[in-house]
Amino acid sequence: MDQGNTAFLLLASALVLLMTPGLAFFYGGLVKAKSVISMMMMSFGAIGLIGVLWAIYGYAIAFPGAEGTLFPWTIDPGAIFLGNLLETPEGAAFPPLAFVAFQATFAIITVALVSGAIADRAKFGSWMIFAGIWATVVYFPVASWVFNFGLAEDGSFAYGGWITHGLQDVFGLGVIDFAGGTAVHINAGAAALALALVLGKRVGFAKGAHVPHNPPFVLLGAGLLWFGWFGFNAGSELAADNTAAIAFVNTIIAPAAALLAWLVVEKIRDGKPTSIGAASGAVAGLVAITPACASLLPGWAILLGVLAGALCALAIDLKFKLGFDDSLDVVGIHLVGGVIGTLYLGFFANGTGLFMGGDGTQLLVQAIAAFAVMIYSFVLAWIIGFAIEKTIGFRVKNEDEIAGIDSIVHGEEGYVLADAK
Template sequence: MDQGNTAFILISAALVLLMTPGLAFFYGGLVKAKSVISMMMMSFGALGLIGVLWVLYGYAIAFPGSEGTVAPWAIDTGNIGLTAALETPEGAAYPPLAFVAFQATFAIITVALVSGAIADRAKFGSWMIFAGIWATVVYFPVASWVFNFGLADDGSFAYGGWITHGLQDVFGVGVIDFAGGTAVHINAGAAALALALVLGRRVGFKKGVHIPHNPPFVLLGAGLLWFGWFGFNAGSELAADGTAALVFVNTIAAPAAALLAWLVVEKIKDGKPTSVGAASGAVAGLVAITPACGSLHPIWAIVLGLVAGVVCALAIELKFKLGFDDSLDVVGIHLVGGLIGTLYLGFFANGTGLFMGGDASQLLVQAIAAFAVLIYSFVLAFIIGFAIEKTIGFRVKNEDEIAGIDTVVHGEEGYVLVDTKA
């Protein structure tokens, strides 16, 4: 067993876990002051719930087997409660539980990302029910489609996801998704769009009404996300090697370029570059480079960042033109950014991209993977959210939304400047 690679995976898992509290700060700063607790609690609620479900059965669904291409929906009954994962195959590079821990953090952050679309107006209990069901019927299976690989009896890697391996059998070239452009970002962004439609628009929804209450929180959250993203991307190599180093550099280059591009767009459009724009641009670049980080020269990573920064900065305006209230721009950043990064590989992936010595096959399989996940996630998220809204209710009362839902839902205030009980 390689202790260095084992340590690398475990450290990467810790970095990715930090991303969820980072997301809580990022999202928390973007909402109004009287909703900050509610917003942050949806991230922490996902951390608790999905962490437990992953151990109970999530891993067993996401990684149901490694012999050939497994069915799109399967479960490894031997890993209910992680029973089989407790044993390390002879010759394995690292303990299976290290990989279990690493992938658990992906499941947690993906679910938490969805919550940004329903800020200021969602019931916490209803969100938790949605999170548990959506993770079970959407994220865990989709993770199997994309990430399902494991250790065979001889300690070698074996791939079985229909997106990862199945499309390669048909088209002769496999989908490239190094760290989760489809399973994480397109998946979460599509679900976010569905929930935004189910819950409807906030009271008084229009451009310029809902202003971020704490930009320093947003910058802190973006910084923590960027820090954790090195574990997210480089850790997906599962080894401290040259590819991980390339991924690390690309995870610097693309978001840096996207940050600058977003600020330029803001300056041209609105006359002033903003701190929230800088944070949003960096996150957009991180999203876009996620699937592509192991397959691009750093120069092309910069180009990808520039494209993502410009397109995502413009895409967030769509909600005002189309009339859906994606509160914190999960659609404009994660869905659009995920699509950009995934499809960009069809043109610029090393060796297989259309402009890099390949043909249109890479672009075709990238598009199939991206839109299969998008449609599946959107449809099921809409059904789950609609069912919750029509039964126990998903949205708080309008008067509670206007007053701020922290005290109504959680009995707390984000900022107690005067202790009235003293």
């Protein structure tokens, strides 16, 4: 066992777990002051629920082992409650449980991302039911499609799922998704769009009607997300080597370029660059570089950041033109940014991209993966959300939404400056 790589993977896992509290701050600052507890609790609820489900059966679905890994839905009975992962095989680079922990943090953040689309108007209990069902029937299987590394006899991880290894068998090239552009961002963004449609618009929904109540929270959250993202991207190499270093550097420069591009768009469009724009631009760049961080030269990573920052800055206004209320722009940033980063590899991936010596095959398989995950996640999220709304109800009453749902749902207030006399 390589203690250095084990320490690297455990540290990366801790960094990725920090991303979900960071997301709570990012989302919490964007909502109104009387909904901040509700918004942040959706992220913390995801930590609790998905963390437990991952250990019980989530890992067994997402990583069913070396046998049958090309099938979209399989399960490893021995991995229920992580039973067959407690011992480290001889020759393994790190303990299997280190990998279990790392992938658990991916599952948690993906579910938490979806909550931003339904800010200010969702019941916490209904959200938790949705989160558990969606993780079970969407995230865990999709993680298997994309990652699905079985544990080989020598302790190494191999055998990708149908999106990676399966498409490679058909087209000669597998999908490049180093850290989860499809499984995390497109997956969460498509589900967010479905829930936004199910729950409908907030009261008074219009451009400029809902102003972020705490921009410093947003900046703090973006900083924590960026910090944790180094574990997300570099950690996906599962080793402290040159590939991890490339992913690390690209995780600096692509979001930096996206931040600048978003601010330029704001300046041209609105006359003023904003702190919210800087934070959103950085996150858009992080989303786009996620699948591509180990497969791009630094110059192409910067260009990807510029494209993601500018296009996502424009995409967030689509909700006003198309009439859906994606409260915190999960669709405009994560779905659009994830698609940009995934398809960009079809053009600029080292050695296989259309402009980097390839013949268009890489672009084809990238598109197949992106749209397969998008459609699957959207359809099932809509069905789950619709069923919850029509049975126990998903949305709070309009009067509770107007008053602010923190005290109604959680019996707490985000800001209490003095005790009532």
